[in-house]
Amino acid sequence: MFKDLYQETMAAITANKARSGLTILGIVIGIASVIALIAVGQGTQDSIKTSIQSIGSNLIMVMPGAQRSGGVSGGMGSAQSLTLDDAKAIGQEIDGVKAVAPEISKRYQVIFGSSNTNTSIVGTSISYQEIRSLEIDTGVFLSAEDVSAMRKVAVIGSTTRDDLFGAGFDPVGKTIKVNNINFKVVGVTKSKGGSGSNTQDDQIIIPYTVAQKYFTNNQYVGTISISAESEEMIDTVQEQVSALLLERHDKTEETTDFRIMNQADIVSAASSITETLTMLLAAIAGISLIVGGIGIMNMMLTNVTERTREIGLRKAIGAKRNDISNQFLAESISLTFLGGFIGIILGWAIAWGIAQFASLNTSVSWSSILLAFGVSAGIGIVFGYYPARRASRLNPIDALRYE
């Protein structure tokens, strides 16, 4: 029985190749764009996750709260509430903390010879390397003596190195000018990838003591980065840090002047944005699928009208309503399935092309392929149902007389 249905269906589809082909094309475009756009969304999400995870291990970040109206200079962070003593207290008083690093960061124009670049200067301690999982490409990282003796030394990111010295140049021992103060380059960090504000490749790391003395002249720090001993410890450390700082700042939960975020929070915040974006992209592509489905319906209705006499004949020789509607449903489902299949391949190819030529990450997931197959079969049923029903309800006498 299925073999008969299959043969009938193939005969009907191939009877009008151009029309079937164009109708399928509508579904192909719809499915391909769904697959490709979901792949772009998914790929973006993956790369954001990876770059957030590469910021550090079991990272908790404390940042100043919102800027207050009084007593604020446009310096480090949006408000000044965290101090070096806060950072030291966290390191000494809280269990489960592996390392703490204060960060004083500010953007400056940096000059080497005739080249210059605008980059972020981060004043921090030696723990920073461990907390942010930085690896050294050439030279060394800051040492404890660099910090305590306030040596004007700098560890630069790979992108900064490329901008100032050119790619492949070993700048260790060279002197750069930051805000007219000379710093000696002692090391270069390995590239971590990522782009935009996520990157840690474009920054210059100097001892926080130096940053305080030459750039800020106060006790405040921008961010305190904390590394918990293990993933399980993150939540308890975060709670304790919060309690300690509230006590030290003499604040309550309501009047708090700092924010604490951990890596999981950042990942989920970023994920929820990209997920929404992916859904939006898929929804836009979905519109073209609906248009494709309407194309299927249109073709099937034309088919039913054209083949009215054939339907009459089939009924006269004993076809029941179900036989007729199954025949037309099989036809529309085959069309959409074929379209879906080609569309998945095309969408995959487009996603691959985007990854190759547009340097955007793409990732085609099995779930989006299953979704595409399900949707294309569903479109075949939904948009094929009405024409099939119409065919099956034809009166054989009228159908046989149809001209």
Added chain:
Amino acid sequence: MKKNNAEVAIACHNINKIYQTGDIFTQVLYNISFEIKRGEFVAITGPSGSGKSTIMHIIGALDSPSSGSYYLDGQDVSQLSDDELADIRKNKIGFVFQSFNLLKRTTVLRNVMLPLVYAEAPVENRLALASKALLAAGLEEDRWAHLSNQLSGGQMQRVAIARALVNNPAIILADEPTGNLDTKTGEIVLDTFRRLNKEEGHTIILITHEADVAKHADRIIYIKDGHLVE
């Protein structure tokens, strides 16, 4: 073939048919009663608008009478649902139409096998059944693999006859089978019916408005203005 002339293939008793269009009722058949025995070759004839097409539809289980009873092959088929009528058509009736109604771009053999698809005949038997029917209908074997639209009118009608025969129905119902053919080809088709009736014992009912065609049958049922004329 069963050859029991005493058995009744078709029995109509007081058949009335009334069509309703909006509030207007039109009666097309009035108290039609007749019987056709197994193995008979009967023509139902009458001028256009006489109601012979309506009779053909009722006999062919394409339509139901408004009142009266209709027995086909011993079974009351006057009050059946659409799908039940489809079963009757599938098992008991072979249709031959004026305009052949073959599937285009489809081979002769596949056209003849089409009723076997709906009858769910085993696939391995279909070719043999179709070949037998084509031989009986008198179509040369070298045409069997041709597409239906590559045939002449007479050949197409013989394919249609083979399609009507393939499921071995109780009656063969031919609706103006020569209407689209020239006189000479028409004669060949009518001879085919005669041979199927005489040699193989098929019950054949010929619906036609042409007296020349009707006279090929053994008996003529004449309809005029919805009444049977004796």
